[in-house]
Amino acid sequence: MQKAQKTYHIWTIGCQMNKAESERLAGFFEQAGYNHSSDLDEIDLIVLNSCVVRQSAESRVTNKIHSLRHLKKERPELTIAVTGCYVDSDIESLKKKHPHVNHFFKPGEYPYWLEQPGWEKTLHGSTGPATYVPITQGCNNFCSYCIVPYRRGRERSRPVDDIVNEVIELVNHSTREITLLGQNVDSYGQDLPGKPDLAELLKELNSIDGLLRLRFLTNHPKDMSDTLIDAISSLEKVCEQVNLPVQAGDNEILRLMRREYTVEHYRRLIERIRSKIPDIALSTDVIVGFPSESEEQFRNTFDLLADIRFDTVHVAAYSPREGTIAARDLEDNVPAIEKKRRLYMVEELQKEIAAGINAEFLGKTVEILVEGRKKGKWQGRTRSDKLVFFRDTENHLGKLVNIRIEKTSPWSLQGKTMKVNNLNGEE
Ligand code: SF4
Numbered sequence: 001m002q003k004a005q006k007t008y009h010i011w012t013i014g015c016q017m018n019k020a021e022s023e024r025l026a027g028f029f030e031q032a033g034y035n036h037s038s039d040l041d042e043i044d045l046i047v048l049n050s051c052v053v054r055q056s057a058e059s060r061v062t063n064k065i066h067s068l069r070h071l072k073k074e075r076p077e078l079t080i081a082v083t084g085c086y087v088d089s090d091i092e093s094l095k096k097k098h099p100h101v102n103h104f105f106k107p108g109e110y111p112y113w114l115e116q117p118g119w120e121k122t123l124h125g126s127t128g129p130a131t132y133v134p135i136t137q138g139c140n141n142f143c144s145y146c147i148v149p150y151r152r153g154r155e156r157s158r159p160v161d162d163i164v165n166e167v168i169e170l171v172n173h174s175t176r177e178i179t180l181l182g183q184n185v186d187s188y189g190q191d192l193p194g195k196p197d198l199a200e201l202l203k204e205l206n207s208i209d210g211l212l213r214l215r216f217l218t219n220h221p222k223d224m225s226d227t228l229i230d231a232i233s234s235l236e237k238v239c240e241q242v243n244l245p246v247q248a249g250d251n252e253i254l255r256l257m258r259r260e261y262t263v264e265h266y267r268r269l270i271e272r273i274r275s276k277i278p279d280i281a282l283s284t285d286v287i288v289g290f291p292s293e294s295e296e297q298f299r300n301t302f303d304l305l306a307d308i309r310f311d312t313v314h315v316a317a318y319s320p321r322e323g324t325i326a327a328r329d330l331e332d333n334v335p336a337i338e339k340k341r342r343l344y345m346v347e348e349l350q351k352e353i354a355a356g357i358n359a360e361f362l363g364k365t366v367e368i369l370v371e372g373r374k375k376g377k378w379q380g381r382t383r384s385d386k387l388v389f390f391r392d393t394e395n396h397l398g399k400l401v402n403i404r405i406e407k408t409s410p411w412s413l414q415g416k417t418m419k420v421n422n423l424n425g426e427e
Pocket residue numbers: 139140141142143146147148149183184220
């Protein structure tokens with residue numbers, strides 16, 4: 001019996017960039033007449049959107065590719081495609097290594113073999129009230145521990161008009177909050193004619209009717225400008241939230257990481273941000289156990305985190321990534337058990353700080369955009385990106401709701417409905 005419609009499935013691992021790209025690919029496949037399905041026995045097209053930022057992620061990708069060999073043997077008509085950071089410039093050797101894969105296409109490219117005209121204008125797949133929109137691909141920095149520039153290539157920015165049109169379409173399909181994505185959003189536009197910057201892009205997007213909130217990540221401390229800080233403080237749809245990865249609180253370690261700023265520069269930048277946007281929520285990324293990191297150098301990082309008191313800290317223990325400068329030139333000489341101890345210390349410190357910051361919300365009313373349901377509760381986020389849960393029998397999806405906070409933890413807030421605002425956020 002002939003199937004009525006072709007089906008696709010996308011398997012995604014990795015960062016928000018990958019998740020955003022998978023959404024866009026889903027939109028493309030749907031426009032090309034495919035339906036989403038998870039039934040592997042029936043599926044016509046499987047796409048693996050891969051990540052290789054860590055060795056463990058790369059192993060998951062190769063295991064998954066291998067595991068599809070049997071399926072391809074049973075059903076030769078199945079199309080298997082691989083995209084994401086696993087696809088580097090040497091596609092020919094990937095084809096030799098995995099002959100059962102039909103197509104390899106680079107991150108940010110589109111499934112060229114389908115030859116669907118007009119794919120550039122394709123909407124995301126099933127989008128919710130809050131979604132991601134990539135504004136750049138690749139990165140021009142070469143932080144010594146990072147594989148991204150080798151896999152994703154040099155930075156390419158999408159033209160302002162392209163992004164504006166996509167956001168308008170998303171808003172027409174009920175999206176209310178957009179997070180702009182790039183490896184380094186602060187260098188957005190430097191490769192475009194007229195060199196528009198992120199502040200200019202935000203200004204354009206801020207004027208789109210029906211859009212309620214704008215966020216962006218990731219910032220780079222060496223590139224974040226005062227113009228951008230001014231834009232965050234003056235544009236009403238831009239949320240009071242900045243992700244500014246510090247990675248280490250010690251100048252020698254920062255030098256070895258090739259981050260191109262000092263701890264003093266970073267602290268001054270945080271001061272400027274806080275003086276212009278007093279209610280800003282700050283998040284950061286930290287690597288502990290970088291090659292040669294002494295106890296004293298780790299303490300410098302720990303003290304910086306204790307001083308600044310970030311809302312969120314993403315901490316990782318260093319592990320060498322083959323193909324990077326650090327893996328080639330620096331000995332991974334901090335013992336695993338010591339890395340674990342440092343990681344634990346940062347996690348415990350941050351738990352205490354986040355518990356304190358969140359406790360201040362107790363008894364206050366916050367406005368959240370409701371993004372979905374989990375375990376019988378509605379969930380949404382404040383402008384400062386705090387995760388909030390509440391129970392209610394009404395359907396609040398995509399609405400702005402005022403919630404009075406009754407319980408807090410380091411990770412989230414809980415409360416009850418006070419008021420539901422209309423879609424444009426007017427009371
Ligand atoms: S800024 Fe550094 S860490 Fe971030 S993607 Fe570029 S090279 Fe990697």
